[in-house]
Amino acid sequence: MTDDTDASIPKEPAVSQDESGSAVATRDEQHAPAHFENPGLPPHVHRLGDTDPAAAKRSERQVAALFTISMVATVLFVIAYAMIGKDADVILPILGKVHALNVALGVTLALSLLGIGLGAIHWAKTLMPDEEVVEERHPMRSSDEARAGFVAVMSGGAEGSQINRRPLIKYTLGGALGIFAVPLGLQLIGGLGPIRGDVHDLKTTLWDTGVPVLNADGKPEMRDGKVVTRPRRLMRDPDGTAIRLSDVTLGSVFHVLPEGINDTPEPSNEKVKAAVILIAMQENLIKSARERDWGLNGVVAFSKICTHVGCSVGLYEQTTHHLLCPCHQSTFDVADDCKVIFGPAKRPLPQLQIEVDDDGYLYAPHGFEQPVGPSFWERG
Amino acid sequence: MTAVGQERAHSTADALRADDKKDAPANKDGGPVGAVASWVDERTGSAKGISYLMKKVFPDHWSFMLGEIAMYSLIILLISGTFLTFWFVPSMGETTYTGSYVPLKGVQMSEAFASTVHISMDVKGGLLIRQIHHWSALIFVVSIALHMFRVFFTGAFRKPREINWIIGLLLAMLAMVEGFIGYSLPDDLLSGTGIRAMQGFILSIPVIGTYVSYLLFGGGFPGQDIIPRFFTIHVLLLPAALIGLFTAHIILVMVHKHTQYPGPGRTNKNVVGFPMMPVYAAKAGGFFFVVFGVTALIAGLVSINPIWMYGPYEPTMITAGSQPDWYMGFADGALRLLPGFLEFNLFHRTWSFNIMIGAILMIPILWTVMGVYPFIEKWVTGDNEEHHLLDRPRNRPTRTGLGMAAITFYGILFAACGNDIIAIKFDLSIDDITETFRVALIVAPIVVFWVVKRLCLSLQRADRDLLLHGRETGRLMRTGKGRFFEVHQELDAYQRWRLVDFVSPEPMGLPPATDEHGVRRKGARKERLRARVSHYFFKDRIEPVTPLELAAAHHDGHATEAIESHPDEAESGHIHGGAEEIGASHAYGHPAPHDKQD
Numbered sequence: 021m022t023d024d025t026d027a028s029i030p031k032e033p034a035v036s037q038d039e040s041g042s043a044v045a046t047r048d049e050q051h052a053p054a055h056f057e058n059p060g061l062p063p064h065v066h067r068l069g070d071t072d073p074a075a076a077k078r079s080e081r082q083v084a085a086l087f088t089i090s091m092v093a094t095v096l097f098v099i100a101y102a103m104i105g106k107d108a109d110v111i112l113p114i115l116g117k118v119h120a121l122n123v124a125l126g127v128t129l130a131l132s133l134l135g136i137g138l139g140a141i142h143w144a145k146t147l148m149p150d151e152e153v154v155e156e157r158h159p160m161r162s163s164d165e166a167r168a169g170f171v172a173v174m175s176g177g178a179e180g181s182q183i184n185r186r187p188l189i190k191y192t193l194g195g196a197l198g199i200f201a202v203p204l205g206l207q208l209i210g211g212l213g214p215i216r217g218d219v220h221d222l223k224t225t226l227w228d229t230g231v232p233v234l235n236a237d238g239k240p241e242m243r244d245g246k247v248v249t250r251p252r253r254l255m256r257d258p259d260g261t262a263i264r265l266s267d268v269t270l271g272s273v274f275h276v277l278p279e280g281i282n283d284t285p286e287p288s289n290e291k292v293k294a295a296v297i298l299i300a301m302q303e304n305l306i307k308s309a310r311e312r313d314w315g316l317n318g319v320v321a322f323s324k325i326c327t328h329v330g331c332s333v334g335l336y337e338q339t340t341h342h343l344l345c346p347c348h349q350s351t352f353d354v355a356d357d358c359k360v361i362f363g364p365a366k367r368p369l370p371q372l373q374i375e376v377d378d379d380g381y382l383y384a385p386h387g388f389e390q391p392v393g394p395s396f397w398e399r400g
Numbered sequence: 401m402t403a404v405g406q407e408r409a410h411s412t413a414d415a416l417r418a419d420d421k422k423d424a425p426a427n428k429d430g431g432p433v434g435a436v437a438s439w440v441d442e443r444t445g446s447a448k449g450i451s452y453l454m455k456k457v458f459p460d461h462w463s464f465m466l467g468e469i470a471m472y473s474l475i476i477l478l479i480s481g482t483f484l485t486f487w488f489v490p491s492m493g494e495t496t497y498t499g500s501y502v503p504l505k506g507v508q509m510s511e512a513f514a515s516t517v518h519i520s521m522d523v524k525g526g527l528l529i530r531q532i533h534h535w536s537a538l539i540f541v542v543s544i545a546l547h548m549f550r551v552f553f554t555g556a557f558r559k560p561r562e563i564n565w566i567i568g569l570l571l572a573m574l575a576m577v578e579g580f581i582g583y584s585l586p587d588d589l590l591s592g593t594g595i596r597a598m599q600g601f602i603l604s605i606p607v608i609g610t611y612v613s614y615l616l617f618g619g620g621f622p623g624q625d626i627i628p629r630f631f632t633i634h635v636l637l638l639p640a641a642l643i644g645l646f647t648a649h650i651i652l653v654m655v656h657k658h659t660q661y662p663g664p665g666r667t668n669k670n671v672v673g674f675p676m677m678p679v680y681a682a683k684a685g686g687f688f689f690v691v692f693g694v695t696a697l698i699a700g701l702v703s704i705n706p707i708w709m710y711g712p713y714e715p716t717m718i719t720a721g722s723q724p725d726w727y728m729g730f731a732d733g734a735l736r737l738l739p740g741f742l743e744f745n746l747f748h749r750t751w752s753f754n755i756m757i758g759a760i761l762m763i764p765i766l767w768t769v770m771g772v773y774p775f776i777e778k779w780v781t782g783d784n785e786e787h788h789l790l791d792r793p794r795n796r797p798t799r800t801g802l803g804m805a806a807i808t809f810y811g812i813l814f815a816a817c818g819n820d821i822i823a824i825k826f827d828l829s830i831d832d833i834t835e836t837f838r839v840a841l842i843v844a845p846i847v848v849f850w851v852v853k854r855l856c857l858s859l860q861r862a863d864r865d866l867l868l869h870g871r872e873t874g875r876l877m878r879t880g881k882g883r884f885f886e887v888h889q890e891l892d893a894y895q896r897w898r899l900v901d902f903v904s905p906e907p908m909g910l911p912p913a914t915d916e917h918g919v920r921r922k923g924a925r926k927e928r929l930r931a932r933v934s935h936y937f938f939k940d941r942i943e944p945v946t947p948l949e950l951a952a953a954h955h956d957g958h959a960t961e962a963i964e965s966h967p968d969e970a971e972s973g974h975i976h977g978g979a980e981e982i983g984a985s986h987a988y989g990h991p992a993p994h995d996k997q998d
């Protein structure tokens with residue numbers, strides 16, 4: 021394949037024509053060249069300022085004016101910084117209520133910068149030389165001598181080091197360089213976190229554990245040297261108060277966390293797995309027998325952690341009894357085991373069985389039957 | 401302008417500049433500046449190198465400013481980001497808010513979130529710096545993407561610039577990751593949700609997913625470590641990588657010298673433009689201030705990421721319409737389109753392809769495809785020349801079509817990221833929208849490819865037409881016999897050159913599968929594949945006009961010529977004469993002198 025063009029630039033166009041546009045081919049058709057030839061740079065057209073001193077003077081003034089605007093804006097920035105309070109608001113057209121200091125500082129900073137920028141560009145365009153310059157290119161490839169020289173240097177180096185004649189050195193060096201980074205890598209990976217991913221942690225939630233039963237003095241009750249526990253109650257998020265079955269009126273929705281979550285070492289890590297949504301439905305609308313069994317008169321509790329990538333499934337539509345995840349719109353049908361009816365999630369939200377204790381509060385007799393939240397390899 | 405006129409203009413211009421010189425201090429050694437320069441040069445010998453750099457020529461074109469915008473945004477990011485580090489506290493430690501923003505008073509939050517609210521509310525001008533930083537991050541990624549499009553559609557990735565194409569791709573990827581991590585730092589509700597989703601992505605990786613998650617988060621999600629670790633990555637690791645790669649990128653631009661569009665006087669062996677000193681320095685330096693100024697203006701007027709309204713991250717809370725920054729939108733859109741049935745259990749292990757494809761595999765795959773494209777094109781054309789003249793996109797219909805198809809694919813993923821917003825705004829069912837996007841993701845790129853390719857071919861035909869028959873002037877002319885023509889103005893040699901300076905590669909012929917003895921030739925299959933791809937790329941081709949064709953067009957308004965050659969079925973078109981006859985019986989007319997006489 022040929023180059024895009026020929027390097028030689030003829031001074032005259034190959035085919036000339038007069039200004040009016042009715043062209044006359046200078047050569048006979050039989051002798052017309054196979055390609056047009058590069059006509060070379062077009063004649064330079066002077067700007068007004070190049071010939072007219074008044075125009076040049078005008079440009080000079082415009083550039084100076086832009087630079088002056090910049091200086092004025094800089095001073096205004098300082099004044100705004102000193103004068104405007106941190107929490108003053110102003111009402112501007114279109115933008116509405118805005119933070120006065122931010123707008124004042126932003127606009128003055130912008131003007132100060134734009135004044136310099138536009139001034140410099142205007143200066144370059146109107147007063148600096150505007151005649152194009154031609155620079156030659158050279159092929160990227162080095163000359164043959166240079167390449168030969170390179171090969172000579174490198175093979176000379178190999179020769180001098182005797183690396184090819186002493187395989188023992190060659191291979192031990194390769195080995196040493198091959199593994200020298202292992203200690204650094206080991207330290208880094210070893211130190212970043214538990215290497216043996218504690219998959220048990222992904223498979224369980226706080227609902228699998230109980231809270232200590234307190235005796236009359238408010239101390240944990242002990243039996244056989246062990247703390248006696250009872251299952252955790254469902255508590256309102258964020259108030260942390262227990263919920264009576266009678267509080268859960270038809271159509272209501274409660275965001276729920278397990279009792280005692282704030283006494284754990286890392287409450288956030290527990291919340292992210294144990295969050296539950298409690299919904300009261302008409303019992304006869306529930307299609308699945310298991311779901312009815314695990315609920316109480318149509319009050320059911322499901323994990324609030326999306327089985328897609330783990331956002332909290334916070335949007336409940338009462339009329340359709342659908343739970344919607346705002347992250348990627350996975351939709352779960354609360355009337356039917358929270359199966360996925362739309363969206364990218366695959367698995368239903370796991371249900372949490374609930375019961376009422378002697379004081380009338382809701383509690384979870386045991387944890388979820390399957391891991392909650394996003395899928396992971398070892399989930400199986 | 402006549403030669404004499406030009407001469408006069410020259411001397412006047414020189415006279416004006418001569419004036420400047422008279423005013424300058426007449427100091428032989430260059431004054432104090434010269435003294436400093438001399439001091440430095442005696443210790444570094446840099447005068448030669450710097451004067452070489454200062455004389456370097458840069459061609460001018462608006463599309464070359466896209467890379468510049470990316471460069472300046474990077475600088476603005478470094479400056480504004482450094483400011484932010486003075487107040488930001490990269491810690492997940494719990495604290496109670498006591499600052500001046502009333503709605504959050506007494507709320508428990510991480511120090512990272514509290515310090516971000518502090519910067520926004522209690523550090524004077526802090527909000528401006530935060531908004532400059534965020535806006536310039538968005539501008540940075542947009543300008544990188546547009547810069548990349550310009551490089552692709554003009555063929556600037558061809559030899560010798562393949563390395564720079566790949567460095568550019570790495571920069572684009574790092575820029576996105578850097579943006580995502582920066583977005584995560586304030587630990588507000590939206591960014592926490594983003595990290596939560598990211599952990600979900602990581603868990604979907606087969607075999608090592610859980611390990612990676614535990615290492616990255618230093619244990620279970622969210623833990624205490626992620627924000628300090630992200631901080632180091634965001635302010636040290638990735639900026640160092642970005643600056644290093646960017647420096648290599650720009651050095652290669654210097655070494656290769658910038659490409660230029662074809663035009664009179666421009667060849668593959670020269671570069672025509674303005675020298676660094678003073679014109680380019682003033683324009684580029686000025687442009688930095690313009691980009692910075694525009695960013696500051698937007699940051700002053702348009703609020704972005706008002707984290708105090710979202711509140712601190714609470715794993716149990718969520719807001720509707722939660723969306724990542726725009727550049728992550730396409731990955732989010734992919735996650736919305738991938739159907740759930742792609743997840744299954746096999747060998748007691750969970751394979752979540754519904755997540756993995758969009759969140760883990762897509763970006764590396766797309767980047768690999770983009771990375772190998774220059775090499776595929778080179779293999780198809782068999783072209784080993786250096787290319788310094790850019791292609792006009794229309795002159796490479798197949799490449800332009802492929803690029804637009806890729807942009808369409810991207811655009812649909814991006815739109816899918818807003819499927820909930822579209823559903824609400826247009827009162828449509830989200831199921832229908834999602835289904836439509838799923839189909840469009842496959843069909844639209846194919847349609848767009850075909851349409852764009854046809855469009856390029858028509859534009860090329862229009863170029864030929866313009867060249868052969870001149871520009872319509874709107875001026876009517878009456879012949880002796882009372883017929884009307886519109887006069888067409890012939891292009892001059894300079895205008896013409898812009899339209900003919902390109903090569904239209906021919907598809908390579910199918911090589912015989914066997915040699916002369918009837919034995920299968922080695923590598924024949926590979927060559928046949930190559931011939932087939934080459935056929936696909938170049939079967940529809942339009943050649944630049946030759947002088948012969950031009951002459952023929954002038955001699956004969958009825959010239960019939962092959963405007964598009966199919967290798968299989970030679971197809972010929974018909975081009976009408978140099979003037980369009982208006983309301984006449986005769987289809988083609990010509991206002992050339994011989995026509996006027998009849």
Ligand code: HEM
Pocket residue numbers: 463464465466467468470471472474544545547548551556557561564565566567568569570571572575646649653657658659660
């Ligand atoms: C951090 C992001 C980037 C910065 C700061 C940057 C900056 C620049 C600048 C200032 C130029 C010279 C002016 C121009 O041609 O626009 C340039 C040229 C170039 N860039 Fe980038 N760029 C970035 C990303 C990319 C990407 C994502 C690609 C493609 C994958 C790319 C490929 C190229 C190529 C091939 C050239 C040479 C173009 C020519 O000479 O015509 N760059 N870059």
Ligand code: FES
Pocket residue numbers: 326327328329330331345346347348349350363364365
């Ligand atoms: S996290 Fe719920 S749909 Fe993706």
